[in-house]
Amino acid sequence: LNSMVVVLPSSKSLDLNWNYGSMLGMILFFQIFTGFLLSFFYSNDSLLAFDSVQYIMYDVNYGWLYRVFHFNGASLFFVFLYLHFFKGLFNSSYRLSLVWLSGVFIIFFVILEAFMGYVLVWAQMSFWACVVITSLLSVVPFFGGDLVLWVWGGFTVSGATLKLFFAVHFLLPWFIFVLVVFHLIMLHVTGSTSVLSGFGDYDKIGFFPYYWLKDSYNLVVWLFFFVFVFSCPFVLGDPEMFLLANYLMSPVHIVPEWYFLFAYAIL
Template sequence: CLITQIVTGLFLAMHYTADTSLAFASVAHMCRDVQFGWLIRNLHANGASFFFICIYLHIGRGIYYGSYLNKETWNVGVLLLLALMATAFVGYVLPWGQMSFWGATVITNLLSAIPYIGQTLVEWAWGGFSVDNPTLTRFFALHFLLPFVIAGLT
């Protein structure tokens, strides 16, 4: 699953533009004008959902067989799940449609609930005082790098 996601993601990254005024158009260009771009994008998007299904089945198996008793292994698995969820979230933002924009706004604003440093964390994640171009650039960089980090941890 991870290899498929990385390979399709690399092909998509060749045509993606991480700019708020061009991101949506670059995704539309991939789907309409790039040969088999629609297929690669759908494999990447639906592959993420399939990846989560596999992960949840793996977690269920781990719970059934008592793998959580090995604390180090279980904790690494939890960290990998969190990294996978972060990767999926920042990938969801990249097409820069209305759902992507407001999803980024709402989810990153959850950081503001952290006492004392919450608002600072939100502004750091945004790269300014609102979700804008720096946010999209950071999310693209994270979405590109996190799968390699996940692959390195497995």
Template sequence: IAQILTGLFLAMHYTSDIATAFSSVAHICRDVNYGWLIRNMHANGASFFFICIYMHIGRGLYYGSFLNKETWNVGVVLLLLVMMTAFVGYVLPWGQMSFWGATVITNLLSAVPYIGNSLVQWIWGGFSVDNATLTRFFAFHFLFPFVIA
């Protein structure tokens, strides 16, 4: 619930354009009342959520829950979706680490046989990480939690 509420608040002030994304994040942190707190709650909340997920996985390994293959496989798919959600959220501030993270990680998909290059270009929305990529990642970051739920 906290992630959804802080995310909605951040989305009200965020601009998903490569020219203004970084400035909009700076605006949230500097000019919006308690914006710095909301942003840090959102980022640290995601880290805490992953800690809870890894503890849940550890408990499942300890008690042998992986023997129920269907349930375990659903959990693995959910983990991958949560990781994708966190990754596209990491890209949204559009700093240097965000840009190069998006470039490197999405390029890993080019190793998929036959469809890899087409898949990368579809995710990018063109031939390089650009404005279309940032807009798509913002949409994915907003929609994936509803898919997961």
């Protein structure tokens, strides 16, 4: 542990752009903690899911706080996830194959995790987003239709689907955490890439205290995040997310959260 976070040789040229990874780690812990608190009061019954969210918002002590933190924390996570990804592209981090591949798997599972959490509200927009996205599995050759029925737990999106999504949404973060640890170990074994530095140890410094101090700058981001959450907690939410799911009528426009818009554009 000492060799990984204290005396680790680190390039002097790593600027604040290399804070994205540490910020993502902090947000991951934040999301797991707030999600764990919410799970005490959430019901994965399709008849009670939406009402349980309202119960959390209006009747649970500080429930509204846990929910708005968790809701906006997802957006904060994706902001830094995309920044971290494009920083890696710019610095040719794909040369470190194990680091890059583990990062790609993390992105995939984080997207899956966020989508399932989005559905758990069981609101009008999230329900129909679930219908649309899960129906895409039917294009898988040979067993696509069976795969859709398995995910749905029947012939349509129902309470069985919600129970599956809740179970996966609760368990998947721990698998993501293991991937993050592997990602971090591989990064510290190979060293960070930078267009301004090489791979030798001749021009490097210990990780502590210089980069510990740099990572502490993340607290400024958290300050702005808290101000944003308390000022406009649901500005990033679609109005249809505040309506109970109607199985008989879909929204006029089914639009995902902003961090999924790249996939929506492809569709």
